[in-house]
Amino acid sequence: MTTYDARFRIWRGDADGGELRDFTVEVHDGEVVLDIVHRLQATQAADLAVRWNCKAGKCGSCSAEINGRPRLMCMTRMSTFSREETITVTPLRAFPVVRDLVTDVSFNYAKAREVPAFVPPQGLAPGEYRMQQVDVDRSQEFRKCIECFLCQDTCHVVRDHEENKAAFAGPRFLMRVAELDMHPLDAAEAEGLDRKRTAQEDHGLGYCNITKCCTEVCPEGIKITDNALIPLKERAVDRKYDPLVWLGSKISRRRD
Amino acid sequence: MAQVDRQHWDVVVVGAGGAGLRAAIEARERGARTAVICKSLFGKAHTVMAEGGIAASMGNVNEGDNWQVHFRDTMRGGKFLNQWRMAELHAKEAPDRVWELETWGALFDRTPDGRISQRNFGGHEYPRLAHVGDRTGLELIRTLQQKIVQLQQQDFKEFGDYEARLKVFQECTVTRVLKDGEKVSGTFCYERESGRFFVLEAPAVVLATGGIGKSFKTTSNSWEYTGDGHALALLAGAPLLNMEFVQFHPTGMVWPPSVKGILVTESVRGDGGVLRNSDGKRFMFDYVPDVFKEKYAETEAEADRWYDDPDHNRRPPELLPRDEVARAINAEVKAGRGSPHGGVFLDVSTRMPAEKIKRRLPSMYHQFKELADVDITAEPMEVGPTCHYVMGGVAVDSDTAATVGVPGLYAAGEVAGGMHGSNRLGGNSLSDLLVFGRRAGLHAAEHAARATVRPAVDDGQIDAAAAEALAPFHAEDGAENPYTLHQELQQTMNDLVGIIRREGEMQQALGKLRALRVRAARAGVEGHRQFNPGWHLALDLRNMLLVSECVAKAALERTESRGGHTREDCPAMERDWRPVNLVCHPVDPAPADPAADRIRLVRQRTEPIRPDLLALFEKEELVKYLAEEELYE
């Protein structure tokens, strides 16, 4: 096994401010950035604050910015850097710092609550749901989301624009609207809830100018922009400006 | 007196995994004002990592399936030590719990006729696991999380407050269950972010804290698994059951070292993956134990035919219960037939087209590609056993999930004992969470409604809990580093109370645990209370040490091998041990000397299995399991 010393710069501080601190730390074969942060905790900085859980890219806890790029620390291999490089780790920029690499992500939980929940279809008892795989594929892609909030962090609409946060749900939660809208059995429409319209009117879809930055950072490889946001936009536009298209889509949806 | 914020709730649920969230939903729907408290962010509990699926005999893929078959498989998997009434309720109620998830928006993979698809798994006679690719736990937790949000949206409409009747306290830790006399009165908690203490007063508390794997070095479990709920129960006076049974999952990653222990889902084998040693041999055919001989294929040809024609062929031995497969891998490695990094080979690349692998096992493909530079569609994986699950846990009443001797205290999910006997079948945990999470929530809510006089919270207990939590900041010179203590504990449990156990080593382990307790009493941390992981770990050490003592003591006592407990010096499963539960009671009052034992072990006879349930098995099979005297009862 090979071992070498790497140079790290890690942001340390809290809501009142902080600074980048330099560390030199041992690295072993096959390690990821999170391993190095753990080694620092165990040997040099016992109180270095960091979130993590699964260490396998499944829980979305360990989000941070590595050399300025939003990433999961547990899925960033040290072998992707040269040994000479100084690796800088900073907290997610779009959210307020709590301490060190830990940020206050409550914005996301507030936005989650603003998306109306799945509406179960009337007249279908549990166990009677029938859906074809091809029809659930689209929503399933979005349900792979591990809520790491890297897309929320990177989207320029809120990244440096605190003032947009109130009106804009962010890619993760616009995608949630799309997911419910594409759910084969969601009965929102029957209850008078037009999800596409809410995307535009309540969740700030109009702010998105399809730059695809969110898609680029998604560790699950979800095509957020192409598969969720653009279809949502197209249909929101249809509905807003063309009552005929809107009517037509309504009729054609009532297939079986 | 310590100044702490106090809030009143009807039910407090400790834990926001599958069990805790399902309990909270039930309690809230029954009218109880419910608080959920968890160490991580909402939606990140351990359940999120579950991969393979949820076991429920819906019979969507094979109509022969029903609750009786599921019950039989569960009892066989647990080597008949299961609390049979739990296994019965579980098998009967699991399908309803899965279907209910669909009405909350879950999207499982489908069969061609549009039902929930079900996959094969070790120890299950029929394809039984409802799944979403290999990310079933994520679907489960997200569905429950979104159901909770839906209930909160209702409250917002009604009261203008999302949290009027259901609130999640995320990134908070409970360090003590408080009591009024023998009854539960609430929980003492700290906020991880600020270090601030607070008390949730409630007549009913549900423990749903998950497992204990972080006491072992090689484990698939996360930092949360420090056995908190087990310890909280003990410290409140509630006993634990059969703590010697710890499941070592046969297939964890073995290389690179930093990912050692991370799980490789059993679905790899369920979908056709095979195990080979360094000679290229499918060695599992050599390890089919007598009790399972009739049910497993004897040739590779038969095993391969089973995937397409399960009615006329027997299943491959790769799909034996986990304890058998883990021991077999261990034996192959020991015999010098292991892979380069000390595991064996698990191969799907020669069994399925690359496209199919990527579709059925997307996160495994991703995990190996990203973390080990291995393309599983082109080459075999290297795998070996990893500490995965604890079958032992808080002793509970099967129907109500109530703990023993502490009115108002309930336990559900991995923290509860009994359901899985000596070994859990894959997929039976997620269903367990839903079935018993719901029952715990229901009975906790009823208990709270019955409590006309709220139990009083005692200031003395709050002060004591605060002092205990602050101790690591007042450590004197020569303070012990909590990380070092933790590493030594993990090494001790791994080496001396691990997958294969011997009397001498376990005695040695108990000695080491004693020494570690003494040193842990001096654990100290730097810095302040704001998001301080060193401090958090120092507090978790109490729990890990207590639980490890239970595991080591019970393992030493049980002089046989059964399920997740393997004794090299007592290799046979002894029928006489079948009706014996080992119960860990706290030494009361807790000794002041850290070197003194904290646990008193008691043997207890299991309740006789109900005759109509026994009648589900053939006589010839029962003879292999039940003790002599049980056969005549």
Ligand SMILES: Cc1cc2nc3c(=O)[nH]c(=O)nc-3n(C[C@H](O)[C@H](O)[C@H](O)COP(=O)(O)OP(=O)(O)OC[C@H]3O[C@@H](n4cnc5c(N)ncnc54)[C@H](O)[C@@H]3O)c2cc1C
């Ligand atoms: C990698 C992996 C894959 C798995 N795959 C499967 C599978 O396919 N099928 C299956 O059936 N099972 C599977 N299992 C097992 C199953 O996932 C777990 O047994 C199950 O999720 C445990 O759920 P739980 O609700 O009991 O606890 P968890 O989901 O672990 O939740 C515990 C909760 O308690 C909280 N908590 C703990 N201590 C405290 C404290 N002191 N104060 C406050 N909160 C606390 C935690 O923060 C967390 O929210 C798998 C396990 C692993 C590790």
Ligand code: SF4
């Ligand atoms: S595509 Fe839209 S949501 Fe995504 S980063 Fe760009 S603006 Fe933001």
Ligand code: SF4
């Ligand atoms: S969509 Fe992708 S980037 Fe955004 S939160 Fe989900 S997993 Fe993370």
Ligand code: FES
């Ligand atoms: S720790 Fe779970 S995604 Fe990194």
